[in-house]
Every structure is written in structure tokens, then in C-alpha cells.
Amino acid sequence: DGREVPVRAGSAASSRASTAGSQTSEKIGQLNSSLNAFDIDTVVEHIREVLQDEKQQLLDDITFLQECLEGEHEFQCAQLSQSGA
DSSP, rough: OOOOOOOSSOOOOOHHHHHHHHHHHHHTTTTGGGSSTTTTHHHHHHHHHHHHHHHHHHHHHHHHHHHHHHHHHHHHHHHHHHOOO
């Protein structure tokens, strides 16, 4: 129908989603050398920060997808009203 697929600013949501998990794993994997009883607080704080960042990315993706669905719904309603008129 000639419409463009919505894409998030900067990069496509799908490519960001596919790399987000690997980036999180890499960040957590870098802590292996710090896993000992003396540095546990540092490790826990780092993991907490990484997970909070990932949570925010996921919430942003949810908002973006909801906006896409609402836009599509409005488009479909407009098409139906035009074809019925």
C-alpha cells in the first residue's frame, strides 16, 4: 500500500534487540575476573546497572511498538471509513 515501515531513530529496533542481549552478556562476562568475596559489592552494582540499562531499553521498545500499533490501528480505521463512505 506504499506505506513505509516505522523505524526507530538511529537503528532498527530488531537489530538493536538482537545486539542488546549479546552486549549484556559481554558486560557481565567481563566481571569473571572480579568474582571473589572481596569485590562482590562492585560486581553486584555493575550487574545492577547493566540490568537497569537493559530494562530501560526494553521499556523504550515497548513504547515504540505501542505507538506503531496505535498508528496502524488509526490507519486501518481511516481506510475502512474511506472505503465505506
